[in-house]
Amino acid sequence: MNELLRIENLHASIGGKEILKGVNLVINEGEVHAIMGPNGAGKSTLSAVLTGNPAYEVTAGEVYLRGENLLTMEPEVRARAGVFLSFQYPVEIPGVSMTNFMRTALNAKRAYEGKEPLSAKEFLGLMREKKKMLELPDKLNNRSVNEGFSGGEKKKNEIFQMAMLEPCLAILDETDSGLDIDALRIVAEGVNRLKTPQNASIVITHYQRLLDYIVPDFVHVLADGKIVKTGDKTLALELEEKGYEGLQG
Amino acid sequence: MKVSKGDIFERVFVNEPVVDLQIAQEAGSRVKIVVVNFAPGTNRITIEQLGEGCETEIYALAYLKGEDAVTTETHVKHAVGGGTSNQLIKFVLDDHSRGRFIGDLKIVKDAQQTEAHQTNRNLLLSEEAEMRTQPQLEIYADDVKATHGASTGQLDESALFYMQQRGIDKQKARQLLVNAFMKDVLNTISDEALREQLLNTIDGVVE
Numbered sequence: 207m208n209e210l211l212r213i214e215n216l217h218a219s220i221g222g223k224e225i226l227k228g229v230n231l232v233i234n235e236g237e238v239h240a241i242m243g244p245n246g247a248g249k250s251t252l253s254a255v256l257t258g259n260p261a262y263e264v265t266a267g268e269v270y271l272r273g274e275n276l277l278t279m280e281p282e283v284r285a286r287a288g289v290f291l292s293f294q295y296p297v298e299i300p301g302v303s304m305t306n307f308m309r310t311a312l313n314a315k316r317a318y319e320g321k322e323p324l325s326a327k328e329f330l331g332l333m334r335e336k337k338k339m340l341e342l343p344d345k346l347n348n349r350s351v352n353e354g355f356s357g358g359e360k361k362k363n364e365i366f367q368m369a370m371l372e373p374c375l376a377i378l379d380e381t382d383s384g385l386d387i388d389a390l391r392i393v394a395e396g397v398n399r400l401k402t403p404q405n406a407s408i409v410i411t412h413y414q415r416l417l418d419y420i421v422p423d424f425v426h427v428l429a430d431g432k433i434v435k436t437g438d439k440t441l442a443l444e445l446e447e448k449g450y451e452g453l454q455g
Numbered sequence: 456m457k458v459s460k461g462d463i464f465e466r467v468f469v470n471e472p473v474v475d476l477q478i479a480q481e482a483g484s485r486v487k488i489v490v491v492n493f494a495p496g497t498n499r500i501t502i503e504q505l506g507e508g509c510e511t512e513i514y515a516l517a518y519l520k521g522e523d524a525v526t527t528e529t530h531v532k533h534a535v536g537g538g539t540s541n542q543l544i545k546f547v548l549d550d551h552s553r554g555r556f557i558g559d560l561k562i563v564k565d566a567q568q569t570e571a572h573q574t575n576r577n578l579l580l581s582e583e584a585e586m587r588t589q590p591q592l593e594i595y596a597d598d599v600k601a602t603h604g605a606s607t608g609q610l611d612e613s614a615l616f617y618m619q620q621r622g623i624d625k626q627k628a629r630q631l632l633v634n635a636f637m638k639d640v641l642n643t644i645s646d647e648a649l650r651e652q653l654l655n656t657i658d659g660v661v662e
Contacts, residue, residue, distance in 0.1 A: 257620050297617040301525040301635025311621035
């Protein structure tokens, strides 16, 4: 199995406060890893650091994507190399249409891969195809990015973008939060359909619920900035039953 | 100048200072002024509604760099009721540029049922750029709908990061955000060819 991501002794802080205190994790192609843990454990910090959010500072450790040093890459280069974050709180961008945004993003990735940009016709065809999968309305094209979208639409829109960009590593940060059961099913089905033997995903969640739909190969418990326990999907059920308290340290 | 009863007057000024435009509107007339500045200048626009049911629109956009400075001054007076006025004034200020907006809006005592809106939004792209906003509202009638808003801010860092996370480089992301900020003023231009030309121009202007 080919290694996709390797995190070694990762330490990170925000505003001088250390949040990640030595995270180690290896993800191979084809795997789904769930990261669970109490609030404040560092789950969202991990996704922010992996994607290069400038608000966070890496103070120690290494991260490799297919053997390449991820931490020295600009955020946009990480994205083009295939790291995708489904944001916990997708950002509204008034005045920038979904079409313009998505075409700019997709063509930037294609240029990075040495491919020609898509024609307008090819691009719109692709948009239509992927939107259908997420049951998103057609009118979305002309709307500004996430502006006025409901909570469920925003999360579907994240997975739609993921479908367009076909990342090798998708990080789903609390994708289930704020979703009703129908939206959750659609989002999860979308994620499952995008799974291939070559890509992998990290599913960050506080609750077991999402993992009924997206079945992980591994479940890790992140507590106080470290992975304190790793197991298979039964660990998630155990956590649901017993809570996080007994697992720390 | 005078805009006669029921007439429509529309004028777009691009990089052309509006030296001292004075317009008197008769009943039912409509006036729309759009001012676009990519270079230094001073604009002064005075519009008075002298008849019932007039419509006044003033839209202004300035995008400045270097040491450039633009002052835009609007004086809108509702001397008779039943009219509307709408103003949207935007500045995008980079480097050491300076913007100034003086917005004087007056609704006299008898100008009931007036609806007047004045909005000033400014985007600072550099720490050295400076914006001064001086709204002056004098509203003497009691049965009117009048709003006023002014804000000055910077590019939304979370939006920049969101775009970068999708593979868009930072400079292009800035460009998309700045263009989005400027677009709504340009979209008020009725002349489609000119509007498209200006929308294309801003793609090249923003760095």
